[in-house]
């Protein structure tokens with residue numbers, strides 16, 4: 001039996017606050033943690049498959065053109081080689097989360113250097129890898145394609161454009177104004193687990209073990225790619241070693257494994273190399289962002305301008321949504337926002353952790369620091385002064401809003417000095433020391449979700465959905481939610497995820513996972529509670545379930561009388577999304593030291609204060625924030641994709657050359673979670689948490705670099721050469 005819930009109005013009287021056990025929010029360790037640290041959690045490439053062949057992808061060595069022929073003979077003559085698959089479905093790229101929108105590419109067309117064009121299959125991985133290197137591919141090369149985003153006439157994304165009032169006039173009349181331009185470089189998702197798939201056919205039925213974030217969506221992508229019915233496909237992805245956007249959509253390893261397994265009549269495993277993941281999965285676009293901000297004599301914003309240039313392949317719909325939070329974070333009645341896309345032939349640009357705000361917020365918040373100095377106002381005070389009552393463009397109220405509290409509580413905990421600020425005031429030996437801060441914002445989204453909850457006759461419960469846990473804590477929070485609602489200890493709730501044989505979840509993406517699937521589980525559990533209440537002849541709120549018993553003392557097992565009780569919860573975002581602007585908010589504070597001789601920056605300490613609705617588990621939520629702040633350090637100081645200007649190929653495609661912060665780069669980080677319930681954000685009053693922790697943090701570091709050393713840097717990452 002399915003219970004449907006479409007949220008159309010705020011849910012003020014939420015059951016979770018009335019439950020007796022207090023399991024929700026508890027800082028429980030991850031239920032799958034032991035399996036992960038003991039190596040018994042099964043990742044995509046590790047599923048046992050009898051007689052499995054090994055596939056290695058071959059990628060293009062041209063930027064643009066057509067594959068005219070592939071000479072397979074030399075490869076096929078090599079030891080252990082079974083097949084070379086160059087099915088055009090491999091080269092016709094309909095993957096990467098853009099299946100509906102991807103350009104209809106011509107067969108065998110190459111659009112970027114490093115694009116997969118064939119698969120070599122052998123008995124062992126080493127044999128396949130060796131043969132892949134010996135494959136001779138002939139191309140028809142198209143010369144002179146654009147590779148530099150600054151050298152082409154970009155397209156305007158019209159739905160992002162805002163012209164409100166007269167910004168140029170406001171700037172000219174303003175008491176204080178800044179007009180500054182920032183650049184950010186491309187970023188990689190750099191998930192620890194590379195993309196991998198094992199495909200296995202049983203007649204016309206296909207099973208693919210893969211590492212994917214959104215099985216609900218990936219199954220239709222795969223069905224499209226293979227021209228199959230979804231009912232004939234099963235996708236399994238129980239553990240995912242990080243995704244960060246790179247596994248939102250299917251990519252060539254899954255399609256290639258399925259095609260090869262079909263052709264060979266035996267299972268095929270395809271694991272991408274680290275370099276392949278970097279070079280052909282997707283990149284975050286580089287950006288150029290112009291910020292125009294102006295205030296009256298009191299520091300109240302009168303004008304707000306944010307224009308951004310990003311890039312992608314011709315025809316790709318995704319455009320890094322740089323302006324997402326700029327539309328509502330601060331006031332200013334004269335507004336000018338515009339997003340443009342340059343069409344170039346670097347690899348596909350797509351979603352990388354916190355698409356939009358991850359780079360838009362650092363630029364905006366660095367510009368706010370310049371404005372604070374210009375206006376002679378403290379940076380915290382400038383932000384507090386400019387928090388709008390409602391969305392300044394659409395006039396919508398905010399679903400909930402804790403920016404002011406985050407700024408105040410964060411400043412207090414950090415020991416922020418609200419006095420006048422001047423750069424280069426503190427030197428310790430060869431290091432200049434300084435502080436900086438920034439706001440955080442990341443839009444809140446929810447997505448349709450289904451989950452089945454079964455209360456078993458033995459008094460335990462099972463939660464089933466194809467939702468994934470990408471390391472974020474989904475297994476744990478769903479055990480907590482069902483445990484809380486059904487009066488069970490979370491360790492009596494088995495959570496079964498990552499299998500399309502279960503009801504469709506929302507997938508893990510855009511920070512919508514917990515609020516969306518949590519709401520589906522909540523709806524299912526509410527229906528179970530109603531059934532139990534009716535059996536006991538009490539009102540549902542009076543059930544008082546705890547420790548496996550109802551208030552009357554009767555055990556759940558007795559109430560069930562030997563029969564399982566199952567309900568499917570179906571949550572759908574309702575009209576409410578049109579009535580409110582919903583976002584997580586927060587504040588970052590950082591202390592850095594800058595070496596006066598080398599320009600090297602070290603982060604001494606950093607703190608984030610966040611308000612993002614109900615916290616379902618304080619440990620997993622905090623871990624998400626720590627991860628986000630760590631990304632902020634990377635955006636600020638080290639992370640940059642480097643492209644060869646001659647052919648657009650990525651030249652730093654691994655973790656040795658693309659520098660993510662490592663242990664030594666990350667100091668003690670503090671996280672404050674400001675108590676908040678958001679009745680309009682989701683039925684469980686939770687908002688998105690995952691990505692907020694990296695949305696603006698890089699600016700706190702940039703602003704601290706200025707305060708420490710006096711260097712105003714306008715290009716991220718702020719490497720020593722730029723700081724000196």
Ligand code: MOS
Pocket residue numbers: 213243244245246248351352353354355508509510511
């Ligand atoms: Mo996220 S970039 O939607 O995984």
